[in-house]
Amino acid sequence: MAPRHTDAAAQCRQLQEAMAQIIGARTPGAGDFETPIPGLGFFRRDAPAPPAACMVAPSIVLVAQGAKQMWVGGEAYPYDTSQFLVTSLNLPANSEVRLASAQQPCLGLLLKLDVRVLAELIAQGNLPSQRDRPGGAGVGIGTATPALLAPIARLLALLDEPEAIPVLAPMICREIHYRLLASDQAGKLRQIASVDGQGHRIARAIDWLTLNYALPLRVDELALRVRMSTPTFHHHFRQLTAMSPLQYQKWLRLNEAKRLMLAEHLDAASAAFRVGYESPSQFSREYSRLFGAPPKRDIGVLRGGARGVDGHKQALPDHA
Secondary structure, three states: HHHHHHHHHHHHHHHHHHHHHHOOOHHOEEEEEEOOOEEEEEEOOOOOOOEEEEOOOOOOEEEOOOOOEEEEEOEEEOOOEEEEEEEEOEEEEEEEEEOOOOOOOEEEEEEEEOHHHHHHHHHHHOOOOOOOOOOOEEEEEOOOOOOHHHHHHHHHHHHHOHHHHHHHHHHHHHHHHHHOOOOOHHHHHHHEEOOOOOOOHHHHHHHHHHHOOOOOOHHHHHHHHHHOHHHHHHHHHHHHOOOOOOHHHHHHHHHHHHHHHOOOOOOOOHHHHHHOOOOOOHHHHHHHHHHHHOOOHHHHHHHHOOOOOOOOOOOOOOOO
């Protein structure tokens, strides 16, 4: 067994080094960078960074060099090159860079997942059986294996063959989805992709909230919309997101207001009304509670030096 383990670890190191070279060559400085491959982005950080708010789409995140940490509902999910982070639905979170320097930057990637592809693969069968479906938040840390890293490395290599991307990238991405469904984090993805499951219903509710965050929220009506009882809806929503539906809506509103003030130069009262607040004073209190400073002061600081967050969709407009 030991030789096999050693071989697997060596394969992982080789694949990660190759990915780090590709990412490093395509990230000219600290920041977040789109690629010609749909859903694939790179990030580079040259120094550790404290937790900052972000919205994490269903995705897999890998660090090819360095280390990061995700905070969801007050719980930390640290990961480095030996692991990957996976999220199964849109999650408000805080992302932190733990290990990075100018000489050894934190380099990594985010690949968005397609729930429809996951559902198709599950329906086709021929996947390793899952005896249970773990609860908890819709985020987890998995073990990086050669089986998973190899197709990701091949996907990155397509950047040197752009004419092949439209043909080969979808096939390689499908293989990555398959490998994730065979990984130690398969349960979190299955519970969202299974159309008869509670996780799928919560994902539908989150989609509705994301589109309608400025409207008044009646939780019982939203529960009915996704065909769940109100108590069951509350329980599973909090289990997956570490928030209540009202807290989730508030997070969406406050972060959109922050974006409006920073990117569109709205004043605090105008931004508050735009996202659904009726009271600017209530907006200011809740904004200060979430971001640690009143709107005017916080936006002033950000305009002086806003920066993005590790490869996730952030409320600030400078993030890709």
